[in-house]
Amino acid sequence: MSPPTVFIQAFGCQMNKLDAELALSALRRAGYEEASSPKEADVILYNTCSVRAHAEERVYSNLGNLKSLKRHKPHLVIGVLGCMAQKDREKILERLPHVGLVCGTREFPRIAELVAEARRSGPVLACSETGAVSVERDVACRPTRFQAYVSVMRGCDNFCAYCVVPYVRGREISRRPEKIVDEVRRLVGDGCREITLVGQNVNSYGKSFGKPGALPELLARLDGIAGLDRLRFITSHPKDISRETLEAVRDLPAVCEHLHVPAQSGSDRILAAMNRRYTSRRYRELLALAKELVPDMAIASDFIVGFPGETEEDFEQTASLLREARFQQCFVFKYSPRPGTRAAKLKDDVPLSEKRRRNARLLEIQSEVSSEEHKKFIGREVEVLVEGSSKRDSNRLTGRRRTNHIVVFEGPVELAGKLVRVHVTAATPLTLSGKLRRTC
Ligand code: 5AD
Ligand code: SF4
Numbered sequence: 001m002s003p004p005t006v007f008i009q010a011f012g013c014q015m016n017k018l019d020a021e022l023a024l025s026a027l028r029r030a031g032y033e034e035a036s037s038p039k040e041a042d043v044i045l046y047n048t049c050s051v052r053a054h055a056e057e058r059v060y061s062n063l064g065n066l067k068s069l070k071r072h073k074p075h076l077v078i079g080v081l082g083c084m085a086q087k088d089r090e091k092i093l094e095r096l097p098h099v100g101l102v103c104g105t106r107e108f109p110r111i112a113e114l115v116a117e118a119r120r121s122g123p124v125l126a127c128s129e130t131g132a133v134s135v136e137r138d139v140a141c142r143p144t145r146f147q148a149y150v151s152v153m154r155g156c157d158n159f160c161a162y163c164v165v166p167y168v169r170g171r172e173i174s175r176r177p178e179k180i181v182d183e184v185r186r187l188v189g190d191g192c193r194e195i196t197l198v199g200q201n202v203n204s205y206g207k208s209f210g211k212p213g214a215l216p217e218l219l220a221r222l223d224g225i226a227g228l229d230r231l232r233f234i235t236s237h238p239k240d241i242s243r244e245t246l247e248a249v250r251d252l253p254a255v256c257e258h259l260h261v262p263a264q265s266g267s268d269r270i271l272a273a274m275n276r277r278y279t280s281r282r283y284r285e286l287l288a289l290a291k292e293l294v295p296d297m298a299i300a301s302d303f304i305v306g307f308p309g310e311t312e313e314d315f316e317q318t319a320s321l322l323r324e325a326r327f328q329q330c331f332v333f334k335y336s337p338r339p340g341t342r343a344a345k346l347k348d349d350v351p352l353s354e355k356r357r358r359n360a361r362l363l364e365i366q367s368e369v370s371s372e373e374h375k376k377f378i379g380r381e382v383e384v385l386v387e388g389s390s391k392r393d394s395n396r397l398t399g400r401r402r403t404n405h406i407v408v409f410e411g412p413v414e415l416a417g418k419l420v421r422v423h424v425t426a427a428t429p430l431t432l433s434g435k436l437r438r439t440c
Contacts, residue, residue: 006032006115007041011059012049014198014234016082018149020047021142023081023111030112039069043077043115045101048084050164053336056084063096070098077101077118081108083168087339089127099123105169106130129170137183144387146193146417150183151175152218153199153208158237160264161275161346162304164338165200172201174208177218184222193417194230194385195222202233203240216248223252229419230254230385230402236261238286239278246293256402257294258328261286262302266321267314270307275342280321287325298328298403303362306335306355308346315358322365326373328403330366332359367429374405374427381423381437382407386415401432411436 006027010020023045024034035041044066049055063078070076079101080092086104093099101118103111104127118124142148153174156165184195197218199205206214215233222231231254236245238261249255265271268279290297303318322330334355337344350358384399384407391398397411399420408431409422415436424434 003031003033004042004119005035005040006043006045007035007038008045008047009038010047012047012051012055012083014149014196015151015154015200016047016049017143018151018198019082019108020045021149022137023047023108025137026109026112027115030116038066042075043079043119045079045081045115047082048080050083050087050168050338052333053338059084060096063099067096067098075119077115079103079115079118081111083164086127086168087164090125093123093125102127104128137186142187142192144417145191146385147196147387148187148192148194149196149198150180150187151199152180152197152202152233153205156200157204157207158201159275159342161273161343162307162335162338162341164341167340169200172204172208174199174205174214176209177214177221180218181221181225184228185225188225188227191417193228193419195228195232197222197231197233198235199233200235201237201240203236203242203245213242213244216242216244219245219248219252219255223254228254230256232256232258232404234260238263238283239276241286243289243293246290249297250294256404257296258298258300258402258404259290260300260302262331263318263321263325264302264304265307265310265314266318267310270310270314273309273343273346274304274307280317283321284324296403298405299325300329300331300404301325301327302331302333304333304335305358305362306350306352308335308343308349310335310350310358319361319365322362323369326369327366328373328405329370330362332362332366334359370429371427374429374432377405377424377432378427379424381421382432382434384409384420384422386411386418386420388416389413396433406431408433409436 008020008024010016038044048059077100081103085102092102100123102125103114106128107126114126155170155172157172159166206212263283266280337348382401386397386399390396390408396408398408407422421437422434423437424432426433
């Protein structure tokens with residue numbers, strides 16, 4: 001008999017992608033093979049996201065579409081994993097009776113067992129509030145041979161007023177540094193050149209084991225691992241990112257000159273209502289310090305438009321911050337109330353049409369900024385880690401600078417995983433393009 005097959009898809013953040021890889025590796029160890037499409041699979045798993053209503057709607061619509069597949073293939077098990085499972089629990093089984101497994105964020109280590117139970121004896125609901133949160137890592141499971149994500153902490157204690165993460169992911173728990181160092185060593189030994197450390201709020205790494213502010217020390221330990229060329233960390237909170245962390249970016253050769261520090265708003269009134277615990281002035285000071293210590297630092301940010309009570313004046317302050325900060329990249333989201341959060345009690349009073357207008361306006365500003373900033377690279381030679389063929393144009397390769405700028409150029413696909421130098425000849429708001437000079 002051929003082995004059972006599983007198709008797994010992740011929605012939302014990098015942490016979810018990593019969890020999906022970990023679940024897949026656990027199922028592989030239990031004898032499953034990966035299916036290339038949902039149609040061919042015996043088990044379909046969605047690792048879900050609850051951060052915004054839109055992300056949930058996408059999952060519910062995808063799940064709805066699987067109904068007819070389940071009718072034709074009664075043995076198929078459809079599983080909902082992660083944040084949405086933790087939040088909606090039995091409501092998922094009530095709304096979608098063709099779903100056979102609901103597995104919350106704390107049940108990942110038991111995934112193979114839960115899938116087996118669902119295949120054997122029908123719907124399984126597993127959403128405990130407590131329990132171990134990390135799954136043993138199989139180093140073979142990662143997005144590419146030379147890149148990997150490594151979880152350093154889970155959960156969040158910040159309770160930003162709009163955010164569901166502390167409710168669905170639970171309180172912050174940091175992994176012990178020895179475990180992380182060991183995992184990174186094994187990944188690098190297996191050919192990884194770039195590691196991204198992930199956590200909801202990496203700057204409070206260490207707090208749960210009594211050593212807050214331990215991130216720079218962890219970066220220093222990892223930086224010493226021979227063969228590791230690039231080390232990144234996401235996501236940073238503006239109130240917690242320390243001078244020592246910025247100095248680590250400056251001083252440690254592997255640590256990349258790239259930060260993701262969501263500002264969320266440029267208005268102090270809105271920042272206070274969001275419970276972000278910094279002012280726009282403090283955020284600006286942080287950007288100035290980052291650029292002073294590391295002149296090539298590229299900074300990415302997130303913004304929410306249409307938070308309850310956001311006036312035109314508040315919005316204009318956000319627009320000014322965007323124009324001034326000259327971010328490398330911005331992610332802009334329309335506010336959506338999340339059940340159980342503090343902001344859900346406030347009136348969602350900015351009309352959707354206005355949220356759309358503000359969203360488009362911020363993206364327009366960022367596009368102008370990126371276009372101007374990217375032009376400054378024309379004529380320069382940049383170092384690129386090649387990721388593979390470009391999705392848009394299979395004759396070209398795509399890769400990234402240490403600063404996370406995307407660079408496309410012509411070259412043989414065998415260069416994937418290599419560091420090369422590219423002479424930049426053109427730029428758009430999204431990418432730099434150029435000519436391959438040489439491998440490093
Ligand atoms: N509505 C809109 N955007 C949100 N985000 C988090 N919660 C919400 C919400 N309720 C955004 C924030 C965060 C990013 C991951 O998602 O900008 O940084
Ligand atoms: Fe959510 Fe705020 Fe925690 Fe980020 S820091 S995960 S926005 S509560």
